[in-house]
Amino acid sequence: MAYMEKNGFTVRANDDGSNAAARRRFGIADRYGACHTAAVEGYAVEGHVPAREIRRLLAERPDAIGLAVPKMPIGSPGMDGPPYGGEHEPYDVLLLTKDGGSRVFQSYR
Numbered sequence: 001m002a003y004m005e006k007n008g009f010t011v012r013a014n015d016d017g018s019n020a021a022a023r024r025r026f027g028i029a030d031r032y033g034a035c036h037t038a039a040v041e042g043y044a045v046e047g048h049v050p051a052r053e054i055r056r057l058l059a060e061r062p063d064a065i066g067l068a069v070p071k072m073p074i075g076s077p078g079m080d081g082p083p084y085g086g087e088h089e090p091y092d093v094l095l096l097t098k099d100g101g102s103r104v105f106q107s108y109r
Contacts, residue, residue: 003077007051009040029100032068043067044096048076053093053106065096067105075108 001011022037023030026044034047041058044066057067072079075088088108095105 004038004051009051009054027065027098027100028068028096032070032094032096032102034068034070035072040066046070046096048072048078049093050077050106050108057095057105062095063098065098068094068096068102070094 001013004011019035019037020030020033023033023044023046026037026039026046028037028044028046032046036047038045040054043057043064045054046066046068048069049067053067069076069091073089073091074080074084076091080088090107090109092104093106093108094102096102
């Protein structure tokens with residue numbers, strides 16, 4: 001949440017422990033699951049998605065469910081900095097399509 005606020009987003013938490021339920025409401029398949037699920041202007045954002053990609057999503061407005069960074073890759077927003085020793089795992093930000101599939105929206109290497 002702090003990362004998103006630092007990047008200009010207004011954040012409201014609904015920490016009721018029902019992340020899986022939130023994913024189901026958005027139609028996000030379990031294979032795209034991570035630790036956080038958010039709603040941003042009608043799109044779902046799952047996991048540690050960089051603010052830059054959320055801004056791009058909102059600018060381009062594709063016909064899609066939203067974005068996901070499955071699991072919790074080291075080096076993604078919130079999984080970076082001194083506690084992680086400067087480590088960085090490659091990861092993809094996925095655009096989740098309404099048919100249950102996905103495509104790479106942006107790669108981080």
